[in-house]
Amino acid sequence: MATMRLTVNGKTQTYAGDPDQPLLWYLRDTLRLTGAKYGCGAGLCGACTVHVDGKAVRACSVSMGTLAGRRVATIESLEQDGRLHAVQQAWIEEDVAQCGYCQAGQIMAVVDLLRVKPNPSDADIDALTNLCRCGTQMRVRRAVKKAAAMLRRPA
Amino acid sequence: MNTTTMNASRRAFLAVSASAAGGVIFGLPAISRAQNPTPTSKGAQIGLFVRIEPDNRVFIGARNPEIGQGSRTATPMIIAEELDVRWEDVTVEQLPLSIDFTGATPAWRFGDQGAGGSTGIEEAWADHRQFGANARWALVSAAAARWSADAATLATRDGRVRHPDGRSLSYGDLAAEAAALPAPKIPAPLKAAKDYRIIGTPRRVTDARDIVTGRARYGLDTYEADAAVAVMLRCPHLDGDVESFDDTEARKVPGVLEVVKIAGPAPSEPLAANLAPGIAVVATNTWAALKGRAALKVAWTPGPHASESTASFDRHCTDLLKGNGQVVKNDGDLDAARAAAATTVEATYVLPYASHAPLEPQNCFVRLDLKAMRATVIAPTQQPGGIPRLVMNLTGIERRNTEVFLTRIGGGFGRRLTNDYVAEAVLIAKATGRAIKLMWTREDDLRHDFFRPAGHHRLVATLDNARTITGWHQRLASASKYYRRANVKAENMWQPEIYPDDFPARLVPNVRLEWFAAQSGVARGSWRAPAHYANAFAVQSFLDEIAHATRQDALALRRTLLGAPREFDYAQHGGPKFHTARLRGVLDQVAAGIGWGRKLPKGRGIGLACHFTFGGYAAHAVEVSVSAAGALTVERVVCAVDVGRVVNPLGIEAQMEGGTIDGLAAALHQAITVEGGRIQQSNFHDYPLLPIREAPKVLQVHIIASDAPPKGCGEMGIPTLAPALANAIFNACGVRIRTLPIKDQLRRALAA
Numbered sequence: 015m016a017t018m019r020l021t022v023n024g025k026t027q028t029y030a031g032d033p034d035q036p037l038l039w040y041l042r043d044t045l046r047l048t049g050a051k052y053g054c055g056a057g058l059c060g061a062c063t064v065h066v067d068g069k070a071v072r073a074c075s076v077s078m079g080t081l082a083g084r085r086v087a088t089i090e091s092l093e094q095d096g097r098l099h100a101v102q103q104a105w106i107e108e109d110v111a112q113c114g115y116c117q118a119g120q121i122m123a124v125v126d127l128l129r130v131k132p133n134p135s136d137a138d139i140d141a142l143t144n145l146c147r148c149g150t151q152m153r154v155r156r157a158v159k160k161a162a163a164m165l166r167r168p169a
Numbered sequence: 170m171n172t173t174t175m176n177a178s179r180r181a182f183l184a185v186s187a188s189a190a191g192g193v194i195f196g197l198p199a200i201s202r203a204q205n206p207t208p209t210s211k212g213a214q215i216g217l218f219v220r221i222e223p224d225n226r227v228f229i230g231a232r233n234p235e236i237g238q239g240s241r242t243a244t245p246m247i248i249a250e251e252l253d254v255r256w257e258d259v260t261v262e263q264l265p266l267s268i269d270f271t272g273a274t275p276a277w278r279f280g281d282q283g284a285g286g287s288t289g290i291e292e293a294w295a296d297h298r299q300f301g302a303n304a305r306w307a308l309v310s311a312a313a314a315r316w317s318a319d320a321a322t323l324a325t326r327d328g329r330v331r332h333p334d335g336r337s338l339s340y341g342d343l344a345a346e347a348a349a350l351p352a353p354k355i356p357a358p359l360k361a362a363k364d365y366r367i368i369g370t371p372r373r374v375t376d377a378r379d380i381v382t383g384r385a386r387y388g389l390d391t392y393e394a395d396a397a398v399a400v401m402l403r404c405p406h407l408d409g410d411v412e413s414f415d416d417t418e419a420r421k422v423p424g425v426l427e428v429v430k431i432a433g434p435a436p437s438e439p440l441a442a443n444l445a446p447g448i449a450v451v452a453t454n455t456w457a458a459l460k461g462r463a464a465l466k467v468a469w470t471p472g473p474h475a476s477e478s479t480a481s482f483d484r485h486c487t488d489l490l491k492g493n494g495q496v497v498k499n500d501g502d503l504d505a506a507r508a509a510a511a512t513t514v515e516a517t518y519v520l521p522y523a524s525h526a527p528l529e530p531q532n533c534f535v536r537l538d539l540k541a542m543r544a545t546v547i548a549p550t551q552q553p554g555g556i557p558r559l560v561m562n563l564t565g566i567e568r569r570n571t572e573v574f575l576t577r578i579g580g581g582f583g584r585r586l587t588n589d590y591v592a593e594a595v596l597i598a599k600a601t602g603r604a605i606k607l608m609w610t611r612e613d614d615l616r617h618d619f620f621r622p623a624g625h626h627r628l629v630a631t632l633d634n635a636r637t638i639t640g641w642h643q644r645l646a647s648a649s650k651y652y653r654r655a656n657v658k659a660e661n662m663w664q665p666e667i668y669p670d671d672f673p674a675r676l677v678p679n680v681r682l683e684w685f686a687a688q689s690g691v692a693r694g695s696w697r698a699p700a701h702y703a704n705a706f707a708v709q710s711f712l713d714e715i716a717h718a719t720r721q722d723a724l725a726l727r728r729t730l731l732g733a734p735r736e737f738d739y740a741q742h743g744g745p746k747f748h749t750a751r752l753r754g755v756l757d758q759v760a761a762g763i764g765w766g767r768k769l770p771k772g773r774g775i776g777l778a779c780h781f782t783f784g785g786y787a788a789h790a791v792e793v794s795v796s797a798a799g800a801l802t803v804e805r806v807v808c809a810v811d812v813g814r815v816v817n818p819l820g821i822e823a824q825m826e827g828g829t830i831d832g833l834a835a836a837l838h839q840a841i842t843v844e845g846g847r848i849q850q851s852n853f854h855d856y857p858l859l860p861i862r863e864a865p866k867v868l869q870v871h872i873i874a875s876d877a878p879p880k881g882c883g884e885m886g887i888p889t890l891a892p893a894l895a896n897a898i899f900n901a902c903g904v905r906i907r908t909l910p911i912k913d914q915l916r917r918a919l920a921a
């Protein structure tokens with residue numbers, strides 16, 4: 015296939031591989047950005063959530079062939095100059111993680127949620143479909159609310 | 170301060186630490202630094218677990234695998250406490266597996282490195298305080314030498330040794346001298362509990378920053394330069410085999426390097442390595458391996474269980490329960506109690522197979538060097554100690570020549586107590602001569618699990634005229650968790666299914682427990698709180714059924730049974746004692762928390778349950794609403810736990826929340842079913858985890874303060890949720906749940 019370009023975390027990358035390859039494996043195997051996790055490979059769990067053009071997508075279910083000229087951002091790009099994103103900070107303060115495997119995906123999904131709904135209701139939070147096997151759902155809810163409050167009143 | 174008597178494990182520690190302090194510095198092999206990047210260390214190692222840098226940063230080793238249970242936070246807290254450092258200055262490092270093979274029998278160098286049975290905290294409590302205190306003693310001794318002072322006059326605080334005249338020295342300054350000292354001849358004194366500044370205080374997950382930034386490394390994040398990626402197509406038939414396969418198309422996929430057949434065990438053999446035969450596709454990258462696998466054409470032979478289904482298994486259990494089983498407990502005279510009974514209550518509870526489904530599927534990196542006869546394994550495992558032997562059995566490499574490194578692990582729940590996936594990686598590495606990173610897909614993980622045993626519980630209770638329970642008969646037909654284990658006699662197969670000293674043993678005068686060996690081709694293993702899950706559901710649901718049948722209050726019935734505070738021997742895991750008062754304590758706590766006895770609007774109900782799990786006491790109270798159409802909402806959950814002294818309350822709370830959610834997901838949705846000798850589920854669409862919208866909005870966790878030695882808490886939070894929920898549902902709408910999962914039972918029952 016022809017070479018295409020995309021940006022990943024602000025850097026331009028060229029890709030000439032299989033257009034059917036899911037973004038997840040390109041990020042992990044080629045770029046070694048391992049923050050996005052494999053949990054189901056079928057768009058069901060959200061462990062692989064990243065942003066494409068600012069919107070949360072499931073990297074296991076997006077093919078490379080659809081990404082020419084697009085902007086991909088992974089969890090690795092959230093921290094800026096050593097400063098955590100409010101969602102990351104809220105996640106630490108609410109001590110959300112257990113095994114932690116789902117958490118990067120949860121955080122990426124919530125960053126997108128708060129972009130669209132800066133003041134999310136419980137119903138908005140209920141619409142999140144990221145799964146957690148360890149049972150952090152209660153703390154996720156608290157952390158979303160805390161992050162929303164932090165973003166409304168920036169430190 | 171109090172001194173403790175020296176026990177065997179402390180002696181063992183002191184012997185090792187003496188050599189460490191004498192200059193044989195324990196060093197992590199290169200590969201582990203790649204896994205746990207540590208800046209070039211100028212630090213001094215004091216004993217096996219503590220390293221202090223000149224800039225006062227303190228590195229503390231964590232020996233157990235971290236599966237989300239919080240071990241990497243709680244166990245180093247114990248060392249940090251006695252070392253007397255600030256928790257903020259501590260960095261936790263994962264220790265690799267270390268077994269000393271020089272003696273007559275292999276010995277743990279750092280202590281037991283497994284993660285199972287909720288024992289990590291209990292074991293750390295037994296030795297980590299002394300590790301910390303001995304390291305502190307070395308630092309104090311070094312300061313005493315520097316100042317020519319009497320060590321007894323010196324104090325420590327926040328990583329500094331203080332002289333009575335006001336001078337002080339930092340640990341970083343003293344570390345090199347401390348490391349050169351011999352170990353103390355008698356164990357250094359331990360702090361009094363009243364002086365604790367870390368133990369008992371809430372501490373967040375130590376790796377939180379790495380987790381939220383995506384830097385935390387799990388097994389699947391292992392990218393060794395020489396690794397090829399392997400995925401395997403395993404036989405979907407229980408104990409089936411590969412009849413033939415065609416790999417022509419698979420080999421055409423760019424990046425595919427090799428396709429090899431991996432044999433499985435014979436159907437009757439004890440399981441010693443991998444679980445299922447199949448075809449492994451080895452490629453330069455994950456996507457190529459997956460594509461290659463999808464292009465395989467394989468014909469399977471169905472194996473001996475081709476006619477097994479969930480329906481046939483249920484019929485089999487029903488038939489078994491008509492006969493006589495193996496009596497494993499027979500207190501008093503149950504037959505006399507039955508003959509004299511004023512009332513008899515009976516019920517049967519049915520539990521399905523369940524999968525562990527950790528979010529990180531199984532995976533393993535293996536590098537074999539069959540010339541030098543050395544192996545390297547990087548694995549997310551709960552049982553690293555078994556790996557050197559496994560590698561030896563499959564390759565002949567001597568146990569001391571296998572290095573095992575631990576990663577952070579994306580959930581365990583008991584699945585990773587079995588190293589079958591490690592065996593697969595070894596077999597593929599051996600067959601291909603390549604370093605292999607084996608990856609399982611979600612489908613692989615759900616179909617080739619060691620499932621929580623399914624079973625039917627038949628309970629019968631007899632009561633006298635005063636409505637006192639006089640007899641208790643539990644008859645369980647289940648497929649034993651002891652699945653194809655070598656050296657387990659048929660007469661002992663019941664042992665992981667019924668814990669005879671569990672409630673209500675000795676609280677009821679006539680108790681008979683009877684087990685029936687159900688046959689099944691489904692692989693079984695340990696699932697969070699193993700048999701406690703099923704037994705607590707049956708027993709705690711049944712208590713409510715007795716209360717209802719005899720018009721008693723369900724809480725009062727439990728209180729009466731527990732009676733005056735007493736202590737009983739408890740011979741199974743979690744003993745040696747069971748205290749009725751501690752179970753009563755958590756029960757009373759949740760009853761108060763939920764507002765037991767309150768008048769409830771129509772369609773609302775509350776229920777409770779309590780259970781003793783592996784040394785911990787836990788109770789749940791649940792408030793639900795059930796609509797006329799049978800829609801269930803969990804309104805509120807109250808949970809209480811007594812696991813002895815609290816090391817990290819935030820971690821305990823997390824485990825209770827996790828157990829509650831896990832319990833809800835299992836009770837509401839999860840079942841592994843079989844049809845035609847094949848597991849039917851394949852991914853989270855048919856084996857659902859709990860979506861956030863179904864998680865309770867209110868969950869209160871009460872942690873009982875206690876001076877008893879700490880027990881773990883990874884498993885205590887799950888067994889009581891399902892029965893408390895079922896009891897609440899009955900209270901709300903009169904539908905008794907006797908079969909899990911609940912799924913759409915309420916809709917169907919209320920529509921009828």
Ligand code: FES
Pocket residue numbers: 051052053054055056057058059060061062063072073074075
């Ligand atoms: S791995 Fe992509 S949604 Fe689960």
Ligand code: FES
Pocket residue numbers: 111112113114115116117145146147148149150237528579580
């Ligand atoms: S924290 Fe383990 S899966 Fe969410």
